[in-house]
Amino acid sequence: MIDELDKQVIEMLWRLNQQTLHRMQEPFQVATKTNYNDLVTSVDKQNEREIDGYLRQIDPGCQILSEEGFGSQGITDPAGHLWIVDPIDGTLNFVKQRDHFGIMLALYVDGQPTLGYIMDCMNKRLYHGGPGRGVFVNDQRLSAPADLSLREGLVSISSPLILGNVNQLPTVAKAASGLRMYGSAAMEMIGMLTGELVGYVSHLHPWDLAAGRVMAEELGLVVKSIDGTTPDVLSSNLVLIATKQVSREIAELTD
Ligand code: IPD
Ligand code: CA
Ligand code: CA
Ligand code: CA
Numbered sequence: 001m002i003d004e005l006d007k008q009v010i011e012m013l014w015r016l017n018q019q020t021l022h023r024m025q026e027p028f029q030v031a032t033k034t035n036y037n038d039l040v041t042s043v044d045k046q047n048e049r050e051i052d053g054y055l056r057q058i059d060p061g062c063q064i065l066s067e068e069g070f071g072s073q074g075i076t077d078p079a080g081h082l083w084i085v086d087p088i089d090g091t092l093n094f095v096k097q098r099d100h101f102g103i104m105l106a107l108y109v110d111g112q113p114t115l116g117y118i119m120d121c122m123n124k125r126l127y128h129g130g131p132g133r134g135v136f137v138n139d140q141r142l143s144a145p146a147d148l149s150l151r152e153g154l155v156s157i158s159s160p161l162i163l164g165n166v167n168q169l170p171t172v173a174k175a176a177s178g179l180r181m182y183g184s185a186a187m188e189m190i191g192m193l194t195g196e197l198v199g200y201v202s203h204l205h206p207w208d209l210a211a212g213r214v215m216a217e218e219l220g221l222v223v224k225s226i227d228g229t230t231p232d233v234l235s236s237n238l239v240l241i242a243t244k245q246v247s248r249e250i251a252e253l254t255d
Pocket of ligand 1 (some may be wrong): 007158185203
């Protein structure tokens, strides 16, 4: 059943990507949510509605947790099939840059990471995989990133954490080869999967983390809350995704 769902979701994501790129060329609505830099567009909502409808068709009885909230409220138990959906990740990039955004989707079964998908929309690259399945970009299998240290690689730490000197994270940035901020958890997760980054630290909602976590763990990367605990699937967490070496270094450098 999981293999069949995997095949259907991959087909759906390619169709949805075509539609997303088309919708981006047409006028679309932009609204603010909690503040001026927290945006949602009509494309986020259309995508979410379509993903929701499709998942309910191919996986009846599943639970769906999605950012813009179709039927998502009130999930307190990850039992059974739980799909976690970010219909556009990097909405600010989508609006301001028309680039560097993604679509993310994950399946957790009884709370366990099972399938993960990140569509890099503009580059038409779909990252997908799961435990024991490997991780692929389109049809090409990714190898596990090298276990590099901070000084050997680039890190991404989200801007509020750097600007607010949260947990002394600027110290981590200083110890690295360089600091990058992509403005999209999807793009940053891809950076981790491909070895472009050696560490990523951000405060992430369930839909920002779920897909990348499935694939990062399959590639032997560390995914944990900054306090060392396992992130809760249904909560927002201050998390790090890192090589083993960088995970140890971050633990030493932060409080
Ligand atoms: C946001 C982006 C951003 C991250 C925020 C997310 P959205 O997602 O991934 O990089 O720092 O925490 O909420 O709202 O564009 O889907
Ligand atoms: Ca958002
Ligand atoms: Ca989003
Ligand atoms: Ca997001």
